[in-house]
Amino acid sequence: MENLIFCLNATIPIFLTLMLGLFFRKAGLFDESFVSKMNKFVFKAALPALLFQDIADMDIYSVWDGKMVLFCFFATLISILISIGFSFLLKPRDIQGEFVQASYRSSAAVLGIAIIQNMYGDAGMAPLMIVASVPLYNIMAVTVLCLFRPGNSGISMPVIKRTLKGIATNPIILGIVAGSIWSLLRLPMPKILSTTVGNLAKTATPLGLMAMGGALEFRKAFSRIRAVLACTFLKLVGYTALFLPATMHFGFTKDKLAAILIMLGSATTISCYIMAKNTDYEGSFTSGVVMLTTLLSSFTLTGWLFLCRSLGML
Numbered sequence: 001m002e003n004l005i006f007c008l009n010a011t012i013p014i015f016l017t018l019m020l021g022l023f024f025r026k027a028g029l030f031d032e033s034f035v036s037k038m039n040k041f042v043f044k045a046a047l048p049a050l051l052f053q054d055i056a057d058m059d060i061y062s063v064w065d066g067k068m069v070l071f072c073f074f075a076t077l078i079s080i081l082i083s084i085g086f087s088f089l090l091k092p093r094d095i096q097g098e099f100v101q102a103s104y105r106s107s108a109a110v111l112g113i114a115i116i117q118n119m120y121g122d123a124g125m126a127p128l129m130i131v132a133s134v135p136l137y138n139i140m141a142v143t144v145l146c147l148f149r150p151g152n153s154g155i156s157m158p159v160i161k162r163t164l165k166g167i168a169t170n171p172i173i174l175g176i177v178a179g180s181i182w183s184l185l186r187l188p189m190p191k192i193l194s195t196t197v198g199n200l201a202k203t204a205t206p207l208g209l210m211a212m213g214g215a216l217e218f219r220k221a222f223s224r225i226r227a228v229l230a231c232t233f234l235k236l237v238g239y240t241a242l243f244l245p246a247t248m249h250f251g252f253t254k255d256k257l258a259a260i261l262i263m264l265g266s267a268t269t270i271s272c273y274i275m276a277k278n279t280d281y282e283g284s285f286t287s288g289v290v291m292l293t294t295l296l297s298s299f300t301l302t303g304w305l306f307l308c309r310s311l312g313m314l
Contacts, residue, residue, distance in 0.1 A: 014267075015294050017206055021213020035214040038207055043278045046204035047271060048175030051134065053201045055179030056189065068256055071246070072133045072263060079104040079239045079264075080140050086234070087148070090227060095285040097148035098276050099227060101141045102289040103234040106133075106266040133263050135176050141272070142166045142173065145279040166279070172271065208270040212287050215277075221288035228288045231268075235293050236300040240265040244304075253313045261304050267293040 024030045083103040087096045146163040167173060182189075222228060240261065247260055268290050277283040 012298070014205075014209060014270075015291065017209040018213040018216070018291065018294075021210035022216050023213075024210065025214040030210075030214040032215075035211050038211040038214070039274060039277050042204055042208040042211060043274045044171045046200055046207060047274060048171045049197050050175075050201035050204040051172060052175040052179040052182070053194075053197050055134075055176060056182035056187075058183050059186075060180075060183050061186075065256070067250065068252065068260075071250060071252070072260065073136060075239075075243050075246070075260070075264065076104065076133045076136050077140075079234075080136075080144075082239075083234065084144065086230070093148070094150045095224060095227065095281075097145040097279070098272075098281055098283070098285045098289075099231055100144045100148070101276065102268045102272050102286050103231045104239070105137050105141060105269050105272050106235070106263055107269040135173070135180070138170065138172050138176060138271075138275075139167055141275055142170050142279075145275060145281065149280055172275070205270060208274050212270065212273045212283075212290065215283065216287050216291075217284060220282070220284035221291065224285055224288075228285065228292060231289045232292045232296065235268055235289070236265055236297055240304055244308075248313070257308060257313050258305070261301070261308065265297070265301050265304050267297040 021030065021035075025035070080100065083100040086103075087093070087099045090096055090099060143163055143166075146166045243260070243264055247257055252260060268286075270290060273283050273286045273290055276286045
């Protein structure tokens, strides 16, 4: 019950903030132009600042565990490949890129550290999980969104060039790279810089959620209900069930296991919507998945945590 209450306290405010965006649009405080500009601000400034801060503040050397890094990397990669396979079953395939990204990208950086701190008193192995998975999350997200972008006529040299350019110039990836270099070089973070970047980073989640709520149209968001449900199942249940036996085999327990569970089974991150909107997708499908996974993850993630605690692994 304690875990359920904590997960509800972590996820329900996210859902309510999203609904605030919808309310503000209905009240006339938001319009289409304002929501579009807010999306661009979050994508180009706030989210990169958030990821830079999360990674730059880590002491990678002190928490490094090669086996866990490799596990998180390959579990993420296999999940992406499975999602790509399932995406070819979609008819029509105009949401293929959105489906792939929304089915594997978790709120690892936003919720991961908070949940593990609640359980163990510190961040534990959450920073290492973020280092192992978040860069791959974002590089593959740019790749699949560009490759499967509506209107693409298949893989060709122009598509490949556009995809590589998208990866190299993506603000989120640049934020991750900058944060990784900062952490690896153990550069000091001046108080003035830390506070300024932190203030910018704090705007990423609430503004991103309200922008998504401001653009939300329920009829469109759930017009592909079977695809939304399939994507939600993969995100909250499918991949966790697939990889949990492997975590037992490799002996991951305590904070390492908790970090992996959050990587696999937490709600689809708001970054998916922001990135889809900025890669010429409508974004309605992604907003539906974010809404549904956010509502249900409190119960599914609590269920996984309870199962692992019952088995003496947490």
